[in-house]
Amino acid sequence: MAAAVGGRLKAWLDRRAFREHLAALVGLGVGKDLIFVPDLVSGPKGRRAVVLSPHCDDETIGMGGLLRRHGAAGDPVTVVHFTGSVSAAGVAAYAPGTREAEARRAAAVLGLSDLVFLGELDRGVRPYPALVDRLAGLLREKKPETVYLPWFLDNHADHVGVNLVFRDAWEKWRGRCVVWAYEVWSPLFPNRVVDITAEAEWKKRALAEYRSQQAALDYVSVSLALNRYRAGLRMGGRGYAEAFLAMEASEYLDLLSRWQAFRPGDGPEGGGGRR
Numbered sequence: 314m315a316a317a318v319g320g321r322l323k324a325w326l327d328r329r330a331f332r333e334h335l336a337a338l339v340g341l342g343v344g345k346d347l348i349f350v351p352d353l354v355s356g357p358k359g360r361r362a363v364v365l366s367p368h369c370d371d372e373t374i375g376m377g378g379l380l381r382r383h384g385a386a387g388d389p390v391t392v393v394h395f396t397g398s399v400s401a402a403g404v405a406a407y408a409p410g411t412r413e414a415e416a417r418r419a420a421a422v423l424g425l426s427d428l429v430f431l432g433e434l435d436r437g438v439r440p441y442p443a444l445v446d447r448l449a450g451l452l453r454e455k456k457p458e459t460v461y462l463p464w465f466l467d468n469h470a471d472h473v474g475v476n477l478v479f480r481d482a483w484e485k486w487r488g489r490c491v492v493w494a495y496e497v498w499s500p501l502f503p504n505r506v507v508d509i510t511a512e513a514e515w516k517k518r519a520l521a522e523y524r525s526q527q528a529a530l531d532y533v534s535v536s537l538a539l540n541r542y543r544a545g546l547r548m549g550g551r552g553y554a555e556a557f558l559a560m561e562a563s564e565y566l567d568l569l570s571r572w573q574a575f576r577p578g579d580g581p582e583g584g585g586g587r588r
Contacts, residue, residue: 351503353547357493357559359458360388363451365479367438367463367471369394369416370523374536375495376461377423377516378509378555384424391427391455392420393448395475396435407525415523422519438474440481448482457490464494464501464558465569472497480566492565494558496539503556506543510552513537 356379364380366372372380372392383390394416398407413430420428429451433444452460462479463472494501509516520533527533540553548554558565 351506351546353506356507357459359491361457362390362459363455363457364392365462365475366392366394367475368396369412370526371497373419373519374532375497376555377519378512379507381423381512381515390425393429395431395433395438397432411525418522419519436470438471440477444478445481448478449485452482452486459493460490461493461495463497466499468498476569480569483562490562492562501558503558505557505559506546507555508548509555513553
């Protein structure tokens with residue numbers, strides 16, 4: 314069994330077309346010893362943004378520092394939370410409204426107020442027509458210049474599911490926007506790094522509002538540890554940074570489609586912590 318899985322994984326990784334496409338898009342040099350150096354930036358050029366958050370807290374774990382910067386600048390940012398308090402098995406994992414209330418408090422810390430709650434089931438996010446249509450309508454309404462979402466190899470089924478919903482919704486919308494993919498469970502190959510040292514305390518405060526999640530895992534420490542690590546990319550290890558994979562939506566979704574064609578099995582189904 315293990316040998317068969319290993320063989321499929323090796324075959325997937327050996328697909329030269331996929332490897333070369335990934336290299337071209339994120340700047341990795343295939344066959345070279347030196348890995349690319351991501352750009353150190355203050356954020357995207359497009360200030361009108363939609364943030365796709367699979368679970369209430371993913372937005373803050375992945376990019377709470379940059380969200381605080383958006384909030385302090387008064388940028389028009391909409392945070393879309395896909396799931397709430399009910400698991401895919403139909404079991405209420407939290408008291409009704411708990412995670413929504415926590416998300417609103419965290420958003421207030423970050424200076425944001427435009428939140429949308431889609432009410433999908435935890436571990437049940439899939440690109441079914443009604444959900445795709447709802448997101449497509451929201452994209453038409455908000456007309457984002459930037460869309461944030463977890464990158465498509467982030468190791469949680471709902472994070473992959475959000476990418477698939479966005480893919481189908483974008484096909485209906487076809488608006489011009491740049492995707493900034495963030496990391497939660499799995500470090501990505503970044504081409505953008507944002508110094509969030511000045512916003513780190515705000516991010517800590519926002520994460521602390523997710524009390525129901527802290528009971529399962531110290532997300533404050535874990536998230537800020539990743540940000541400390543990311544500060545080593547362009548900041549000499551000083552302060553805190555968030556890392557992103559940024560590209561035009563059409564290019565990002567082309568990369569997602571290639572992964573869908575070559576991936577072994579059914580993709581990530583895991584993800585730590587209590588969801």
